[in-house]
Every structure is written in structure tokens, then in C-alpha cells.
Amino acid sequence: MKVLKFLSVLVVFAIIGFSYWIYSSLNAPHAHSKTNQYIQIPQGSSTGQILVKLAAEGILSSPLPLKVYLKITGSGNEMQAGEYLFDSPITPLEVLGELNNGRLRTVKLTIPEGFTRFDIAKRIAKQFPQNPPEGENAVLNLMEDISLIKDIAPEAKNLEGYMYPNTYDFQRTVTTRAILEKMVGEFKKIWKPEYADRALQLKMTPHKIITIASLIETESRLDEERAIVASVIYNRLSKGMPLGIDQTAVYIAKMENRWDGIIHKSDLESNSPYNTRKIVGLPPGPISSISESSIKAALYPATTNYIYYVLNVEKNDKSHRFYSTAAEFERGKAAYQAWLKKERR
Structure with missing residues (x-):
């Protein structure tokens, strides 16, 4: 009888001791070396497989405490597949919280x-x-x-x-x-339905508007002058003048897999239908991704007499000077080239 009582006391103490170890282990911060490495939990992984993997990766010091906890609480099914970054140090319960959130990389x-x-x-x-x-x-x-x-x-x-x-x-x-x-x-x-309606008013297809918008996008970085750049494009189209937009030469070089960061004379002499130095009218399609600002400029160009523009070297803010005559443009171009030559020294 005394032996049975003694064994019962041992069992009670063992249960208490084990419970305390489980509780302490679940809340004990564990340091690991994988803080910058994503740990992947594949779809269909069982609770046991997940815990063994985390222990093998060093995220858990042992899979047992969480295994017991999940068995008692029945919450193992809440863990989700995904890719996880675990802080260090981290407790097993915090690991479980991350797995339950199912954060995807x-x-x-x-x-x-x-x-x-x-x-x-x-x-x-x-x-x-x-x-x-x-x-x-x-x-x-x-x-x-x-x-x-x-x-x-x-x-x-x-x-x-x-x-x-x-x-x-x-x-x-x-x-x-x-x-x-x-x-x-x-x-x-x-792209709103009213944009298509406006394109019709301009006797343009949406594709041509997007093409013009892409030319504007590559020519001007300033929202406030894009409608003016658009006016130059429309004015040149109406006069039957080549658009002369050198970014189309860049596009041709990229299309032919030979772009090296410099526009060469041969690029400007290309017979490609995208070469706006030689063709009259729009290129076959857009030459870049575009912002809504450029779309609006293509749809609602400013009303001007401008047919030329050149970078404004006085402001040095990526803005342009606009001209109505070739003589004015040549003077502006000469000033720009002189500035460019000075900058390259």
C-alpha cells in the first residue's frame, strides 16, 4: 500500500515537473541563425512534419513542447503553408503565432x-x-x-x-x-470610357493616343509642360513634319538588342518605321509605359504655335524652352549644345 502511494506521488510530481517543463519551454526565447533566411512550409505538410522541419532549421530547440501543446489544444490545423522569416530569439509560442498568421513572402x-x-x-x-x-x-x-x-x-x-x-x-x-x-x-x-470618346473627337484611335502619350512620357518629366509637348506633336502632325523624337531611336536600338546607352548617328538614320527623324506621322505603336498625366496631355493638348523645343539649360530642372520658328530653335539649340560641351569637359 505504501509502495502504491509512493508511486502515485512520483507520478504526480512527474506530471507537474513535465507540465512545468512544457510551460517553460513554450515561453523560453530560443536564438537561431536564420533571421535573414525564409523558411518554406510546403502545402500539405502535417503538424509533425512542420515541427520537425523547424527543429532541423534551428528555429525550435525541440519539436516536443509544441507537439504536446498542439495535441492538448487541438490547434495544429491552424498552421498555414507559406514562407516565413522568424525573429531571433523567438519562443515556440511566437513561432506558432507566425505559422497561424500564414504570412506569405x-x-x-x-x-x-x-x-x-x-x-x-x-x-x-x-x-x-x-x-x-x-x-x-x-x-x-x-x-x-x-x-x-x-x-x-x-x-x-x-x-x-x-x-x-x-x-x-x-x-x-x-x-x-x-x-x-x-x-x-x-x-x-x-483608361476611362470618356478617354475613348475624347480620342474619337480628336479623330484618333485609343492606340494612337497611347502612342502619343508614350512619346510625351519619354520627352518630358514635368507634368506641367506635358500638354505643351503634346501641342508640338499635334502641330507637327498637322504640318506633315517628322516628329523628330530621338527617344524613338533609343527604342529601335533596344528592339534590335544593341542599345549601349548612347544614341549613334546610325540610329538616327535607321529605316525603321519607329524612326521619327525620317518617317512622317506616328510610329506603329507606343515606345514606353505611360502615366495618366501623359494620357491626359495626349487627349487635351495645349493650344500653341510651337513646333520645336529644347532643354532649358538655364533652369537645369529638366524643363524645356519652346519655339515657333526654326530660327528661334537654332539659337536655343546652339545654347544647349554649348552647355552640353561645357558639361562634358
Whole structure:
């Protein structure tokens, strides 16, 4: 009888001791070396598999305390798959809290205004290298699927100009197709029905308006002068003058995979239909991603007699001086070239 009482007391103390160890372990901060490394919990992982993985990664000192806790509380099913960053030190209960929140790792994709489809493809391929398709050319091939913009621009040959510049958050496993759909979706939020109506008033198609907007985007960084730049484009079109926009030469070089950061004389002499130094009228399509500011400027150009402009070297704020005659322009151009020569010394 005494032996049974003694054994009962031992069992009670053992239970109390074990319970205290579990409680202490669950609340004890544990230091690890993986603070800057994402730990992936695959879909379909069992509770036991998750705890063993976290112990193997060093996030938990032992899987047992949490295993017992989850068994008692029955809350193991709340843990979610995903990619996690765990602070160090961290307690097992804090680890469980992270797993229950199911935080997914995202990658920021920033597309600046004025980026071409070639720039966008390069950035997507670099930031999402593990997703099919692989490489810039494969991304560019996907951009040739114009089904996303058939309702706006059935004559478009690719998605250039219709991928809205913005900063996006994507899961690391996102497909390239989903990225393009999101960017075009953002463009469609900006392109309002009244914009299409205004294009008709100007005797333009939406695609031509987007093309003009892309020219404005590459020529002017200042919202307040974009409508004036637009007026120059429209004035030149009405006079049958080549637009003479050198950024189209840059676009040609990127299209032919030979852009080295400098516009060469051969670029300006190219026979490409995008060469606005030689062709009269608009290029076949947009040459960059565009902001709503440039779209509005293309739709509502200022009323001016200007047909030339040159960078304003006096202000040095990326603004331009605008001219109505060739003589005025030549004087402004000479001042700009003199300034440029001085700057390059």
C-alpha cells in the first residue's frame, strides 16, 4: 500500500515537473541563425512534419513542447503553408503565432514611368527567375499576346504602353502571365470610357493616343509642360513634319538588342518605321509605359504655335524652352549644345 502511494506521488510530481517543463519551454526565447533566411512550409505538410522541419532549421530547440501543446489544444490545423522569416530569439509560442498568421513572402516589382517592354521583361526575368517562362525573350513573347487589350486596341502588336508603371507586390511563385495581367489591369483602371470618346473627337484611335502619350512620357518629366509637348506633336502632325523624337531611336536600338546607352548617328538614320527623324506621322505603336498625366496631355493638348523645343539649360530642372520658328530653335539649340560641351569637359 505504501509502495502504491509512493508511486502515485512520483507520478504526480512527474506530471507537474513535465507540465512545468512544457510551460517553460513554450515561453523560453530560443536564438537561431536564420533571421535573414525564409523558411518554406510546403502545402500539405502535417503538424509533425512542420515541427520537425523547424527543429532541423534551428528555429525550435525541440519539436516536443509544441507537439504536446498542439495535441492538448487541438490547434495544429491552424498552421498555414507559406514562407516565413522568424525573429531571433523567438519562443515556440511566437513561432506558432507566425505559422497561424500564414504570412506569405512577396516580391516588390517596381516599373518606372517610361520603361519599355524590353526594360520590363528584363526586370521580370531578373526578379522572378524561378518561374516559367525563363529569360527576357520568353517574357517578351508573352507580351505579344494582345488578348488582354483587344477591347481597347485591336490593332496593337504587343502590350507596349498598356502595362501600367507602378510598384506591385507579387508572391514569389507568381506566373509571368499573372504579372502581365495585373499590370494591364491597372492600366484599364486608368483608361476611362470618356478617354475613348475624347480620342474619337480628336479623330484618333485609343492606340494612337497611347502612342502619343508614350512619346510625351519619354520627352518630358514635368507634368506641367506635358500638354505643351503634346501641342508640338499635334502641330507637327498637322504640318506633315517628322516628329523628330530621338527617344524613338533609343527604342529601335533596344528592339534590335544593341542599345549601349548612347544614341549613334546610325540610329538616327535607321529605316525603321519607329524612326521619327525620317518617317512622317506616328510610329506603329507606343515606345514606353505611360502615366495618366501623359494620357491626359495626349487627349487635351495645349493650344500653341510651337513646333520645336529644347532643354532649358538655364533652369537645369529638366524643363524645356519652346519655339515657333526654326530660327528661334537654332539659337536655343546652339545654347544647349554649348552647355552640353561645357558639361562634358
